[in-house]
Structures are given as C-alpha cells and as structure tokens.
Amino acid sequence: MTNRRFGRTELTPELQDSLRRAVRLEWITVGYLVVAVCLIALVMGSSQAMKAAWIEDMLAFVPPIAFLVAVAVVNKPPSRRRPYGNHRAIGVGHLVAGVALLVMGSYLLLDSALGLIQGEHPPIGTFHVFGQTVWQGWFMIALMLLLVPVPVVLGRLKMKVANELHDKVLYADADMLKADWRTSVGTAVGVAGVGLGLWWFDAAAAIFIGLSIVKDGFRNVSTAITDLADSRARTIDGNDPHPLLEKVEKQARSLDWVEHAGVRMRDEGHVFHTELFVVPVGGAAQTPERLRNLAEGVIELDWKLEDVVVALVDELPAEVHGGEQHDKQSEGGRQGR
Structure with a gap:
C-alpha cells in the first residue's frame, strides 16, 4: 500500500502508516466478529438478549466493510466525469452503515418490546458436558463477559487512527466498538436474571441493546446526511466547526x-x-x-x-x-x- 492517495492528495509517510494500521484493524475486527457471531449462535438458544447481541454483532460487519470499500474507491484520482474525485464514498459508506443500524435497531427494539408485553418466558436449556448437566445460561454469561475486552481495545485503537485520517466511517466504527461492552454486560445480566426467576430481565436487556443500536444509527445517519448535504465543515465528532x-x-x-x-x-x-x-x-x-x-x-x-x-x-x-x-x-x- 505504498504511495497511497486520497484523490490527488498524496499521503505523507506518517499518514500512509495510519492508513495501513486502519486497514489492518478493520480486518482484525472482521475476523473477531466472525468468531463472535459463530460462538453466540452456538449458545444463544431462545434468549431475546442473546439474539439482540447476535444481531448487533452481525450489524457490526457493516462499518468495517464500508470503510474497506470506501478506501479502495477514494484512491482513484479526479477525472472529467468526477472532477471532485471520489471522496464522497466515505460519506456514502457512513450513511449506509447508519441506515443499517437504525433499521435493524428499530426492528429489534419493537420485537423485544412486543415479547415483554406478551409476557414471553424465554426457555434456557441445558448442555451435557463430560457426563454432567450444565445450565446453558452459564455458557451465555461466560461468553458475553469474555467478549468485553476485545471491542473496547479495538475501539480505542481505531479512534486514534480515525482522528489522524479524518475518517468518519472509521470514527463511527470505533465509537460503536468502545460502547460494545455495555451490550455484552447487559446481555449477561439479562440471562442471569432469567436464572434467578426474573423472566423479564431477558427482554429488558434486549430492549436496552436495541435502544443502543438505534442511538448509534440515528447519530450516524444524522452526521452522514449533514455532510452529504454540504454543511459547513465540522470536527470528526460533528459537534463543532472545524478549526x-x-x-x-x-x-x-x-x-x-x-x-x-x-x-x-x-x-x-x-x-x-x-x-x-x-x-x-x-x-x-x-x-x-x-x-x-x-x-x-x-x-x-x-x-x-x-x-x-x-x-x-x-x-x-x-x-x-x-x-x-x-x-x-x-x-x-x-x-x-
């Protein structure tokens, strides 16, 4: 990835290192998500909270894929057909990621709320391990707690690179990953509540996760539309005019x-x-x-x-x-x- 450009802008060696690091982090994220999605699918059973966590991890594929595609597109120099270059690929990727989060988060929120209103009691079964019968909830709780550190670390690493590259897709991805620990902890609490006989804990945890996804989706859609509509340049978090x-x-x-x-x-x-x-x-x-x-x-x-x-x-x-x-x-x- 030598002599990479953003349109006609040739990146400095430092920025090229940042871009290589960003691409590497996104591929690591994709690999982590593949493992996480498969493990959650193995143990989630009928739990609404586990289903919500699984859907969130599935949605988490969108920002890194959008980033990798956008970086490949934006490298093309301006032409007569596209005199401003292909920089808008970043904004389009940002919008696609935000819409995916908003739509699926809304569906998850409504589905979980309906389950709570109808009083659905999630059955959590058992596993047979080495001749012993073990409650499936223990595997769910252990898995979700094990999934806490990785996204937090990846989110912090991406945040630094996103600021260096002024990349809002990468920034949104980092922001979501940094907050992902709340989903894992909330899911573990929901499953533990079911084990204590509080059946509504599961749906409540799923609603909490759905609200978190909707919040991320709304914020990203709002920022992406604002940028695509040619508003005044702002900082990467969208809060202030750019210095x-x-x-x-x-x-x-x-x-x-x-x-x-x-x-x-x-x-x-x-x-x-x-x-x-x-x-x-x-x-x-x-x-x-x-x-x-x-x-x-x-x-x-x-x-x-x-x-x-x-x-x-x-x-x-x-x-x-x-x-x-x-x-x-x-x-x-x-x-x-």
Missing part, C-alpha cells in the same frame, strides 16, 4: 493586500473543498501570482486542504465563515459614521 476554517481565514488576513477574508468549506470525506473569498485592500494590485501564492499557502496549512479556490469579491457573502463578523463590522462602521 481549519479559522486557520484559513487567518492565513489570508495575514497578507498586507487582504482587507477581509471568508471561507466556504465543505467536508468531502477525508479532505475539504475550500472556497476562499477575499476583499482586497483598496488600490492593491491583484495579480494572478498573488492569488496563486495565497492558494498555495492555504494548501500548505494541512493535508486535508486539497482543493482550494480563491475568489476576489467586493464584499463577503453573509453565508461564508467570517462573513457574519464582517457584516457586523461594516454595520458598526456605518452607524459610527
């Missing part, structure tokens, strides 16, 4: 021929498409060389600033980042006069 907005403006305003600057920046996946609007100082010469130097200076700020366009304007549009402040300053100036 590069301010950095690009500051870079432009540091030049003596620039009076005001505003940025319109959208997240295309790993990289940002950036439009920099500049109001020049009155009388300042506006040469192609100056504009080119400004664009190159912005690109050097961060590897994610792949596609930068500089436009000269008489006044900043209000919708660009920084335009609101400029409008306020202009209004204050008019009132002062």
Whole structure:
C-alpha cells in the first residue's frame, strides 16, 4: 500500500502508516466478529438478549466493510466525469452503515418490546458436558463477559487512527466498538436474571441493546446526511466547526493586500473543498501570482486542504465563515459614521 492517495492528495509517510494500521484493524475486527457471531449462535438458544447481541454483532460487519470499500474507491484520482474525485464514498459508506443500524435497531427494539408485553418466558436449556448437566445460561454469561475486552481495545485503537485520517466511517466504527461492552454486560445480566426467576430481565436487556443500536444509527445517519448535504465543515465528532476554517481565514488576513477574508468549506470525506473569498485592500494590485501564492499557502496549512479556490469579491457573502463578523463590522462602521 505504498504511495497511497486520497484523490490527488498524496499521503505523507506518517499518514500512509495510519492508513495501513486502519486497514489492518478493520480486518482484525472482521475476523473477531466472525468468531463472535459463530460462538453466540452456538449458545444463544431462545434468549431475546442473546439474539439482540447476535444481531448487533452481525450489524457490526457493516462499518468495517464500508470503510474497506470506501478506501479502495477514494484512491482513484479526479477525472472529467468526477472532477471532485471520489471522496464522497466515505460519506456514502457512513450513511449506509447508519441506515443499517437504525433499521435493524428499530426492528429489534419493537420485537423485544412486543415479547415483554406478551409476557414471553424465554426457555434456557441445558448442555451435557463430560457426563454432567450444565445450565446453558452459564455458557451465555461466560461468553458475553469474555467478549468485553476485545471491542473496547479495538475501539480505542481505531479512534486514534480515525482522528489522524479524518475518517468518519472509521470514527463511527470505533465509537460503536468502545460502547460494545455495555451490550455484552447487559446481555449477561439479562440471562442471569432469567436464572434467578426474573423472566423479564431477558427482554429488558434486549430492549436496552436495541435502544443502543438505534442511538448509534440515528447519530450516524444524522452526521452522514449533514455532510452529504454540504454543511459547513465540522470536527470528526460533528459537534463543532472545524478549526481549519479559522486557520484559513487567518492565513489570508495575514497578507498586507487582504482587507477581509471568508471561507466556504465543505467536508468531502477525508479532505475539504475550500472556497476562499477575499476583499482586497483598496488600490492593491491583484495579480494572478498573488492569488496563486495565497492558494498555495492555504494548501500548505494541512493535508486535508486539497482543493482550494480563491475568489476576489467586493464584499463577503453573509453565508461564508467570517462573513457574519464582517457584516457586523461594516454595520458598526456605518452607524459610527
């Protein structure tokens, strides 16, 4: 995987190492999930909680597969047909993963709630091991507790790489894995409750798992749609405007021929498409060389600033980042006069 690119952006050796690590972690996750799904299927019996945990692990295949496919697609350079490149593959993969979680989580939540309302008592059988009869619930509880550490560790490792690559599919996958321990513990508690004669514990645990899946699905669908709808670039968790907005403006305003600057920046996946609007100082010469130097200076700020366009304007549009402040300053100036 040498000389990997995100579109026309050639990754630094450090970022190439991060990408290789991310791909390796996703393949490890797929291998872990194969083992987990098979083991849960062997012991789950009629338990609603175990069924919910099994479905969640099946859904957990979607984000790593979406990431691996998206990385292969996004490596293709821009063309006449796709002048912006294939970076949106990340957003599409993010949306697919979110929709899968939301749909299946909703189904699981309704199915578990219906079982609780109808008062279904889950039968948990027995296994014969070395001539001894052992309650099947012990195997369920032991398995779910054994499955706690691996996703937590994988989630933490992926989170670091996701931030380095600004990859929201990988970030969503890491976030889900970090929280996966709650599913395992909740399932074990549900099965233990059945063993204590509290039949409703099983359905309650399944409902808890369903709510967790729906929450993950809703958050990921919301973030993916926001990015695909060309909202202002935000941090990888989707909570705040991205710091590069301010950095690009500051870079432009540091030049003596620039009076005001505003940025319109959208997240295309790993990289940002950036439009920099500049109001020049009155009388300042506006040469192609100056504009080119400004664009190159912005690109050097961060590897994610792949596609930068500089436009000269008489006044900043209000919708660009920084335009609101400029409008306020202009209004204050008019009132002062």
